[in-house]
Amino acid sequence: MKILFIGDVVGKPGMRMLSRIIPEYGKNNDYDLICINGENSAGGFGITKKGALKLKKYGCDVITTGNHIIDREEELAGVFMIENVIRPINYEPSFPGKGWTTIEKENIKIVIVNLQGTVFMPEKPKTLPPFKVIQERIEELREITPFIIVDIHAEATAEKIAMRYFLDGKVSAIIGTHTHVQTSDETVTKKGTAYITDVGMTGSFDSILGMQAEPIIRKFLGKEDERFKLAKMDVRMNAVEIEIDEKNGKAYSIRRLQVADDT
Numbered sequence: 001m002k003i004l005f006i007g008d009v010v011g012k013p014g015m016r017m018l019s020r021i022i023p024e025y026g027k028n029n030d031y032d033l034i035c036i037n038g039e040n041s042a043g044g045f046g047i048t049k050k051g052a053l054k055l056k057k058y059g060c061d062v063i064t065t066g067n068h069i070i071d072r073e074e075e076l077a078g079v080f081m082i083e084n085v086i087r088p089i090n091y092e093p094s095f096p097g098k099g100w101t102t103i104e105k106e107n108i109k110i111v112i113v114n115l116q117g118t119v120f121m122p123e124k125p126k127t128l129p130p131f132k133v134i135q136e137r138i139e140e141l142r143e144i145t146p147f148i149i150v151d152i153h154a155e156a157t158a159e160k161i162a163m164r165y166f167l168d169g170k171v172s173a174i175i176g177t178h179t180h181v182q183t184s185d186e187t188v189t190k191k192g193t194a195y196i197t198d199v200g201m202t203g204s205f206d207s208i209l210g211m212q213a214e215p216i217i218r219k220f221l222g223k224e225d226e227r228f229k230l231a232k233m234d235v236r237m238n239a240v241e242i243e244i245d246e247k248n249g250k251a252y253s254i255r256r257l258q259v260a261d262d263t
């Protein structure tokens, strides 16, 4: 089973690239499952119902998210009405949406879980300790299927690597999101868990994490009311391809992708 996990898509430049590339993957039957982090799909800040439906239409099966979804609080109810759009499982229980989903592909049930770290992360949405929350839930999820993909949406490298050790052998893959910078530490553990600290982003690479550099630099220089603007040049897609043994849910390969937009 071959899975594509795409890094945080940042605004229109990223969305436009995906509107061309994902249907191609579909036509060629390249992947059994496509997951994407969509927390920045709406102009870099949050996700809308319309944007989530677009990603589904292009061919993304599952959309994970993270902290930026509260930038468009008014959209949350609509976004989480859509099937297989999830938010971190460790947000406080009253937060809209759910933290995991099950999808069936090639007669195999796959669970996708979204988790968020707490180290160097914003206070909102209120996030419960990810290790405790997943510890309480993991056996219940493993009863459904051994095919489990975790999106760990977190800033701190150590917190993500700790999650790799914590869930080693219990899940098929642990994919880091949120920093927008792809790391080169992808690995498959001896127990069959694929891992990368961060899968990267899909958007403009002539930018600071998808946004124009100048306003961000002005903000660092002390200009408080600076508004960030979406960058448009040098669009690329960052993703990982994960191969999982259909007999037992163990991963046997993970490969980084960085695809340039050819238009």
Ligand SMILES: [Fe+2]
Pocket (backbone or CB within 6 Å): 008, 039, 040, 068, 178, 179, 180
């Ligand atoms: Fe992000």
Ligand SMILES: [Fe+2]
Pocket (backbone or CB within 6 Å): 039, 066, 067, 068, 153, 177, 178
């Ligand atoms: Fe984030």
